Amino acid sequence: MTGRNGAQVLVQTLIDQGIDTVFGYPGGTVLDIYDALYDRADEIHHIETTHEQHACHAADGYSRATGKTGVVIATSGPGATNLVTGIATAYLDSIPLVAITGNVSNAMIGTDAFQELDITGVTLPITKHNYFVRDGSRLQEIVREAFELANSGRKGPVLVDIPKDVQASPCPYEKLPAVGEPSRAPASDDELERAAAAINASKRPFIYFGGGTVSSDAGAEVVALAEKIGAPLGCSLMGVSAIPTDTPGFLGMQGMHGHYAATKAMNRTDCLIALGCRFNDRSTGNRLTFPANGTVVHVDIDSSELSKTLDDQVEVHGDIKASLARLIDMVEKSERPQWRAKVEELVATERELADRREGILTPRTVMETINRLREPEMRVVTDVGQHQMWAAQYLSFSRPRTFVTSGGLGTMGFGMGASVGSALSTGEQTILITGDGSFAMDMAELVTAADHELPITVVLLNNGVLGMVRQMQSLFMDKRYSQTTLDRKVDYVRVAQAMGAEGRRVETPEEFEAALAEALATKGPALIECPIDADELVLPALQIGASMDELIVDQEDIKARMGE
Amino acid sequence: MRSYSIAIMVRNEYGVLNRVTSMFRRRQFNITGLTVSETETEELSRITVQFMGEDRAEHQLVAQLAKLPDVISFKEFDPDDSISCELLLIKVANHEETRSQVLDAAAAFHAKVVDYTRDSIVFRLAGQSRRVDNFIDLMRDFEILEVCRTGIISLERGKTVMRRNVATVQ
Numbered sequence: 060m061t062g063r064n065g066a067q068v069l070v071q072t073l074i075d076q077g078i079d080t081v082f083g084y085p086g087g088t089v090l091d092i093y094d095a096l097y098d099r100a101d102e103i104h105h106i107e108t109t110h111e112q113h114a115c116h117a118a119d120g121y122s123r124a125t126g127k128t129g130v131v132i133a134t135s136g137p138g139a140t141n142l143v144t145g146i147a148t149a150y151l152d153s154i155p156l157v158a159i160t161g162n163v164s165n166a167m168i169g170t171d172a173f174q175e176l177d178i179t180g181v182t183l184p185i186t187k188h189n190y191f192v193r194d195g196s197r198l199q200e201i202v203r204e205a206f207e208l209a210n211s212g213r214k215g216p217v218l219v220d221i222p223k224d225v226q227a228s229p230c231p232y233e234k235l236p237a238v239g240e241p242s243r244a245p246a247s248d249d250e251l252e253r254a255a256a257a258i259n260a261s262k263r264p265f266i267y268f269g270g271g272t273v274s275s276d277a278g279a280e281v282v283a284l285a286e287k288i289g290a291p292l293g294c295s296l297m298g299v300s301a302i303p304t305d306t307p308g309f310l311g312m313q314g315m316h317g318h319y320a321a322t323k324a325m326n327r328t329d330c331l332i333a334l335g336c337r338f339n340d341r342s343t344g345n346r347l348t349f350p351a352n353g354t355v356v357h358v359d360i361d362s363s364e365l366s367k368t369l370d371d372q373v374e375v376h377g378d379i380k381a382s383l384a385r386l387i388d389m390v391e392k393s394e395r396p397q398w399r400a401k402v403e404e405l406v407a408t409e410r411e412l413a414d415r416r417e418g419i420l421t422p423r424t425v426m427e428t429i430n431r432l433r434e435p436e437m438r439v440v441t442d443v444g445q446h447q448m449w450a451a452q453y454l455s456f457s458r459p460r461t462f463v464t465s466g467g468l469g470t471m472g473f474g475m476g477a478s479v480g481s482a483l484s485t486g487e488q489t490i491l492i493t494g495d496g497s498f499a500m501d502m503a504e505l506v507t508a509a510d511h512e513l514p515i516t517v518v519l520l521n522n523g524v525l526g527m528v529r530q531m532q533s534l535f536m537d538k539r540y541s542q543t544t545l546d547r548k549v550d551y552v553r554v555a556q557a558m559g560a561e562g563r564r565v566e567t568p569e570e571f572e573a574a575l576a577e578a579l580a581t582k583g584p585a586l587i588e589c590p591i592d593a594d595e596l597v598l599p600a601l602q603i604g605a606s607m608d609e610l611i612v613d614q615e616d617i618k619a620r621m622g623e
Numbered sequence: 624m625r626s627y628s629i630a631i632m633v634r635n636e637y638g639v640l641n642r643v644t645s646m647f648r649r650r651q652f653n654i655t656g657l658t659v660s661e662t663e664t665e666e667l668s669r670i671t672v673q674f675m676g677e678d679r680a681e682h683q684l685v686a687q688l689a690k691l692p693d694v695i696s697f698k699e700f701d702p703d704d705s706i707s708c709e710l711l712l713i714k715v716a717n718h719e720e721t722r723s724q725v726l727d728a729a730a731a732f733h734a735k736v737v738d739y740t741r742d743s744i745v746f747r748l749a750g751q752s753r754r755v756d757n758f759i760d761l762m763r764d765f766e767i768l769e770v771c772r773t774g775i776i777s778l779e780r781g782k783t784v785m786r787r788n789v790a791t792v793q
Contacts, residue, residue, distance in 0.1 A: 180641070183642065184645060184646075188691075212690075362686045362689065363690060366679060
């Protein structure tokens with residue numbers, strides 16, 4: 060055959076783009092795409108998951124772990140709708156993803172044909188943009204545009220829906236170099252000067268950074284700015300691994316379940332320097348009382364985030380890395396010793412509030428054992444719930460992109476798929492921290508992990524309940540545990556073994572340490588089930604909608620709330 | 624709350640109106656008028672949207688519009704520097720006892736009779752929204768059968784052209 064059909068043009072364009080791994084699941088309307096992949100298996104590695112949703116999370120995890128664009132392929136109808144949660148997860152966290160779906164032939168579009176679905180309509184609000192490829196003449200151009208869009212400005216998912224006849228018909232193709240990363244411009248001098256003036260006038264500056272610092276690779280600039288102006292730092296959940304955990308002045312994650320000192324210091328600042336974050340309600344609490352005092356300097360690549368939920372006094376629109384590189388030269392060097400001393404007091408209070416229980420499996424002893432045994436740059440993936448917050452609070456990181464978690468959408472069932480993507484992207488060990496609620500949603504993916512002998516260590520914190528929701532019921536709903544007690548009869552160790560993975564249950568910190576050491580040395584996936592108490596709480600905590608002043612931290616307060 | 628009028632040039636492609644209005648719906652912008660039409664070139668369509676809200680909402684709407692890949696350019700119109708008008712078709716009952724009053728009112732507004740039957744009269748009126756509102760209000764004294772208005776269309780005064788304003792906000 061001389062020319063290429065649409066499916067071959069698609070696959071060739073992916074190869075031109077440097078894509079060597081795609082995730083997906085075949086079906087009737089992507090027959091031609093899978094046929095084209097069959098010929099190019101040496102160049103493009105296709106990972107078949109157990110469900111399209113996991114394939115989408117795997118492409119997303121692959122992207123989060125490497126910064127490359129994730130690619131997922133699904134068939135029309137249910138294949139396409141199964142991607143929806145995965146696409147939305149990537150959208151909320153601004154992860155570059157290209158989703159490719161098949162659809163019924165053009166002649167059958169609009170007739171409710173078998174497995175026909177308007178996936179461009181369905182995904183309109185959860186993609187940066189999407190395309191229905193009506194004829195093949197623009198296929199290559201559209202696929203290239205999809206990669207460019209996914210990676211430009213604020214990154215995110217793009218969907219390309221290709222009807223079956225377009226895949227099967229001859230399509231034009233031209234050898235072109237990969238679409239490069241668009242240049243990342245700093246903010247205007249004017250905006251940066253205003254930012255510098257606000258920072259220089261401040262007595263108590265505080266740096267709050269988010270996922271934008273990871274996608275802009277701006278960790279070093281953030282640390283340099285903090286050092287120069289003597290500002291403490293806190294981050295949103297998405298910012299957790301952007302700078303090394305042991306950076307001087309870094310107080311960790313702030314917000315509803317953030318570190319006490321980070322959250323309190325952020326509330327006492329007179330100049331909040333927000334970098335690549337978007338003041339999510341989990342970070343701010345009641346926005347009417349946030350920030351407690353002072354001005355907001357907000358740097359973001361997406362101008363629609365500036366003054367979206369708060370009135371930013373200084374809007375700085377540009378790439379964070381490029382903007383900070385300029386800003387650092389424009390701010391005055393200052394130690395701000397009084398402010399630092401005040402922050403030290405908050406850190407001391409946080410230390411007093413710390414959980415000191417030893418000798419039993421608690422969230423803290425489990426996380427600290429993980430810290431001790433893993434190489435600091437080893438990737439950690441989480442599902443969603445209490446375990447996710449404990450991981451964000453207690454784990455240490457030394458390299459960006461080593462903490463992979465669903466922040467904005469909070470997708471339970473994200474973890475196993477994302478772990479598959481993360482482990483495949485590097486071939487290195489990935490630790491998944493999950494809970495019994497989340498794991499029940501995604502444990503089928505152990506099948507894929509075992510088939511490909513992926514080095515994934517699953518640490519399953521089993522408390523027999525949906526802990527995060529139960530915690531809210533404990534604190535705010537008079538302990539009326541509606542539908543949060545699971546106590547399922549599942550034997551997770553045997554589930555793991557049945558799927559081709561290793562499995563162990565531990566009862567003590569010592570057993571956990573031994574099992575973890577063994578699991579980390581295992582070639583394929585291994586699961587460790589850690590029973591923990593159903594009433595372990597994520598602290599601090601905050602009632603949804605309450606002000607950050609009302610942060611719940613101490614045990615006496617909690618006992619009173621729980622009627623003990 | 625104040626009213627804003629924004630003109631948007633978009634790629635004339637399948638589903639583009641849906642993309643713009645889907646964004647308005649998702650962000651819950653309070654749209655009070657919307658017109659869409661083809662333009663001097665086949666590749667572009669022009670959308671004119673009226674919207675009520677606070678300044679922050681207007682800032683959001685503009686920034687969200689700028690992110691849509693199909694949006695080529697857009698501009699908020701200042702009433703002093705632009706021409707705006709709207710077209711109205713209104714069908715009023717033709718009763719003998721009110722006929723002369725109805726026709727007098729229409730004449731005062733320069734509304735044109737475009738259909739006249741034993742039972743009804745249809746008037747056409749083009750002009751500023753306020754004038755259209757006033758005419759409809761006046762007709763309420765009689766028996767309105769049906770009203771249809773296009774929503775506002777706007778052009779800037781002078782030789783300024785929207786297509787040269789590409790990407791005013793990034």
